[in-house]
Amino acid sequence: MPNRLAHETSPYLLQHAENPVDWWPWSPEAFEEARRRGVPVLLSVGYSSCHWCHVMAVESFEDEETAALMNEHFVNVKVDREERPDVDAVYMEAVQAATGQGGWPMTVFLTGGGEPFYFGTYFPPAPRHGMPAFRQVLDGVAQAWAERRDEVTDVAARIVQDLAGREAAFGATGEGAPPGEEELAQALLGLTRDYDPQNGGFGAAPKFPPSMVLEFLLRHHARTGSEGALQMVADTCAHMARGGIHDQLGGGFARYSVDARWGVPHFEKMLYDNALLCRVYAHLWRATGSDLARRTALGTADFMVRELSTEQGGLASALDADSDDGTGRHVEGAYYIWTTEQLIEVLGEDDAQVAAGYFGVTEQGTFTEGPPGTSVLRLAEKEGVFDAGRIESIRGRMLAARGTRPAPGRDDKVVAAWNGLAIAALAETGAYFDRPDLVGAAVAAADLLVSVHMGEGDDEGRLVRTSKDGRPGPSTGVLEDYADVAEGFLALASVTGEGVWLRRAGLLLDQVLTRFPGAQGELYDTADDAERLIRRPQDPTDNAVPSGWTAAAGSLLGYAAHTGSERHRTAAERALSVVRAIGPRVPRFVGWGLAVAEAALDGPREIVVVGPDGDPATEVLRRAALLGTAPGAVVAAGSPDAAGFPLLADRPLVQGRPTAFVCHNFTCDAPTTEVDVLREAVGVRVLD
Secondary structure, eight states: OOOGGGGOSOHHHHHTTTSSSOEEESSHHHHHHHHHHTOOEEEEEEOTTOHHHHHHIIIIITOHHHHHHHHHHOEEEEEETTTOHHHHHHHHHHHHHHHSOOOSSEEEEEOTTSOEEEEESOOOSSOBTTBOOHHHHHHHHHHHHHHOHHHHHHHHHHHHHHHHHHOOOGGGGGGGOOOOHHHHHHHHHHHHHHBOTTTOSBSSSSBOOOHHHHHHHHHHHHHHOOHHHHHHHHHHHHHHHHSTTBOTTTOOBOSEESSTTSOSEEOOEEHHHHHHHHHHHHHHHHHHOOHHHHHHHHHHHHHHHHHHBOTTSOBOOEEOSEEEOSSSOEEETTTTOBOHHHHHHHHOHHHHHHHHHHHTOOSSOSOTTSSTTOBOOOOOSSOOSOOHHHHHHHHHHHHHHHTTSOOOOEEOOEEHHHHHHHHHHHHHHHHHTTOHHHHHHHHHHHHHIIIIIBBOGGGBTOBBSEEETTEEOSSBOOHHHHHHHHHHHHHHHHHHOOTHHHHHHHHHHHHHHHHSBOTTSOBOSSOTTSOOOSSOOOOOSOSSSOOHHHHHHHHHHHHHHHHOOHHHHHHHHHHTHHHHHHTTTOGGGOHHHHHHHHHHHHOOEEEEEESOTTOHHHHHHHHHHHTOOOTTEEEEEEOTTOTTOGGGTTOOOBTTBOEEEEEETTEEOOOBOOHHHHHHHHTOOOOO
């Protein structure tokens, strides 16, 4: 019989709806039930594409005896961390403070008031590698609660007090000043020290794509001409694109590489990774003209549209790492790995030999963690000589054959923030490479956010974080949702010339300015009227995505350049003061803040193209404007009477021809109708 999760929208929660565990969703009613029964809360947090979450579900949550023990002694609450990042952040901070590490699944025992007192992540069904069995943990916690409850509640109270003491008013740091030349140079030096010159990226294994740091380095190069910064980006992107972390058949990137050489991935594919990487590769092409960057950007964009689009126009959250290997067993990477025998079966002897050489498939196998003889596809550091047409034919046949395999599960949940990142990536990639279908996909995702996620009337500008099948989820938007969706809308405004997207970005940023700041201008991850947890979450550092704090700074800065709003620029600069404090010390963990700081130092720059819509000369100038590399620039393009763009107002055509205006630090160059003059003014490095 289904439990209470059967009525939820989260695919992760729905995966547990048939468990014998009497799960509750996160709700006041769950904690009221714990207080009524006089038992603790067992909080289990995970997400749908989490491998070890699936393992623990099969081993423990589907086990009748374990479920009976859980139901007898606890009120059991299941949370999708992607749906409730605020709950995840607060309790993960407690886990990390208590144990020195964290991860998912996260297992936390709470009092009926939500105070944590015992922590863990994955627990096996039997003692293993120094870890206790999950049932041992359940018995121990239940016994401690029954026999030493006062001691347990005292521990919980001290933990909450310690967490409250960690809260810092970062807004006062540097008196609201963003990083300057010195701080950005120190950050670059720190990244240089951590850089892996052999394999690209930063630090040792496991390696995660450093998307936000790469964006900072690209912007730093554009502003300063630093060849070292650009080389780190180019080399890292080349290693990733040629490695096993990159799907060599279908495009897109896996979550991370378990080795330092980007060779063996953890195979889950996340929307946010691919949105961020798509944009990085597109910007790398814009800076260098690299064909590898162009192919990778387009392949990643096509992957997102092909495999993550939902019927309602949004983009789904993730694809699982595991899938059926054809025998009924779920195996990590089964969908993506190959043997030499499979190549022969699909391609025949001759082409199989070519494919094995090109994609690095060996008899022994390169996927040492997988079934014997299986290989992860990757490209050699130096390709050698291959017939391009033959390779494309091989790739197409392999992709078609792979499509007949059982596919990984898909989390169809639409997350506002991640769709905002994807909207920006698809819009820009579509504009750079003359792919109106990609721009159309960005508009479709934005339309879904407007129609399903954004409020109307008195709630105009308020966001719901998630939806599924066009149905809004239960959780309100957090700071990253407002900031990243605004970022996507600003990109759409520049690419489409439709001022309505600028207006909608403004509505979202009004919410940021009124509901998320603290008393000293610092930003919180949750709004001032959001559900109260044991502490109000706040984190200016990047994780898998840009922090809400620095993402908000970027969107505020872009909106200020479009509108001339001093209020928005002042708020952006004040938010960036935290980057001034921590960027030089830990640049790898505040990459997006450093990228935004580059824009603040370079700008504001306004690039305005005025001319009739559809006029070829207007489109040539618009394209040149969009290909400019200056990090502090925004682009407004449209007819002189276009609604919604303050920058277009009172801009006359020169001799009746489409005209471009370039302004920097509130001083404008002479208007021009010549595309070559515009290209030089905005730093275009690639030519059509």
